[in-house]
Amino acid sequence: MIIRIRSLSGEYPSYETEGSAGMDIRAFLDEPVTIMPWKRSLISTGLFMEIQPGFEVQIRARSGLAVKHGIGLVNGIGTIDSDYRGEVKVALVNMSDEPFIVNSGDRIAQMVVAGLPEVKIVPSEELSETDRGKGGFGHTGI
Numbered sequence: 001m002i003i004r005i006r007s008l009s010g011e012y013p014s015y016e017t018e019g020s021a022g023m024d025i026r027a028f029l030d031e032p033v034t035i036m037p038w039k040r041s042l043i044s045t046g047l048f049m050e051i052q053p054g055f056e057v058q059i060r061a062r063s064g065l066a067v068k069h070g071i072g073l074v075n076g077i078g079t080i081d082s083d084y085r086g087e088v089k090v091a092l093v094n095m096s097d098e099p100f101i102v103n104s105g106d107r108i109a110q111m112v113v114a115g116l117p118e119v120k121i122v123p124s125e126e127l128s129e130t131d132r133g134k135g136g137f138g139h140t141g142i
Contacts, residue, residue, distance in 0.1 A: 001052065001113065008046030009104075013111050022060060022110030025088070029104040035094040040074045043090045043108055051082040051113075058112045059090055065108070070096030073109065080111075 005012055013023035027033075028046030035041045051057055059078035065071040074091035090109045094100045102108060 001055070003052070003057070003113070004050040006048040011046075011105070013047070016107075022112045024062070024107040024110050025059075025090070027090075027102050027104055027106045027108045029102065032104075033102045035071070035092060035100045035102065037094055037097050037099065040091060040093040041102070043092055043102055045088045045090060045108075047088040048085060049080060049088060050085070051080060053082045054116055054118075055082060056080060056114050056116055057088075058114055059088070059109050060112060062107060062110055069098075069100050070094060071100055071108075 009026070009028045011026050011028075013025045015023050025045050025047065028044050033041055033043060049057060057080040059073065059080065061072045072093055072095060074093045078091065080088060092102070092108060
């Protein structure tokens, strides 16, 4: 699959290891951004994408930033739709007790490409039965 990308920095998303599901994306900033504890910030990447119809790009947290520094994504996973042509920005949140500094060029998130089947909604008064049924969160025990 091909995704056309315009990059203001000349840096492009990249797989850091063979077998990686996500490509790391980097901050593109005029100056460092400090995210204070329990605050959030929208971080520029300088990336603009042309995604093929039927696909999306998911922006996900980097596990190393989450575990080592408490840095995650405000919305869990961000979605870039195939019809969006604006700059990709990453909504980071600092869930630690220490300020976190983001510098231009820092790897701040990863992107994963996902296919999207076209879904047709069929209204129904009844649904088929399953073993799980209506069992919700934690219904199978510890």
